[in-house]
Amino acid sequence: MASKFIIRRLVIVSLAFSLALPATLGGIECENLKDETCSFAVSSSSKRCVLEKHVKRTGEEAYTCKTSEIEADKLKDHIESDECIKACDLDRKSLGISSDSLLESHFTEKLCSPQCYKSCPNIVDLYFNLAAGEGVFLPKLCEVGGVNARRGMAELKSSGIVAPGPVYPPVELTASPPQPCCSGDLPVAAPYYPPY
Secondary structure (H helix, E strand, O other): OHHHHHHHHHHHHHHHHHHHHHHHOOOHHHHOOOOOOOOOOEEEEEEEEEEEEEEOOOOEEEEEEEEEEEOOOOOOOEOOOOOHHOOOOOOOOOOOOOHHHHHHHHHHHHHHOOOOOOOOOOHHHHHHHHHHHHHHOHHHHHHHHOHHHHHEEEHHHHHHOOOOOOOOOOOOOOOOOOOOOOOOOOOOOOOOOOOO
16 A cells, blocks of 8 residues: 555656656747746746737637747746735736836836845846836836836936936037038938937
8 A cells, every 4th residue: 555655656756857857958938838827937048928819710819928029137947936926916917018017006016015126036127127118217216106107207207317228329510500412402301310
């Protein structure tokens, strides 16, 4: 009787080990993740995984885990813990990656809480980069407080406390205005540099 119990336990342990082994040897590929582990995961190539919804030919909705172009900073082969999902008030069924949630005061309060901000570096890195893409420095947004996130983001943008943006080549200033280039009277257009 005891030997059957030991054999069953060995089979269960070896089965569990064999299921975990491919993920550790080959690394995480987003396309191989299930819906329950996709959102907020990072692949072995440091690319973030995103959950996408599509409609099957039958009209039924289905979800697929895809590799995004967004890269995680110094992180790879990571599936976010349930504790961090809960502490940061996130949802495993989140579709895509967006900075829109930073405008919601309830979410910003949770993100900036010590349970999330100090314990979940993967999530903080993601939202730090999303905030920077909007021209906002996440630590300053947390300092302002999540009570009115929209107003806080607007104030940070207008106060000049923004995350560094892309650097564009300097505009060459001339002493005299540019002269028309052609036989017509059309002036030369000033060079266009996209806003930050």
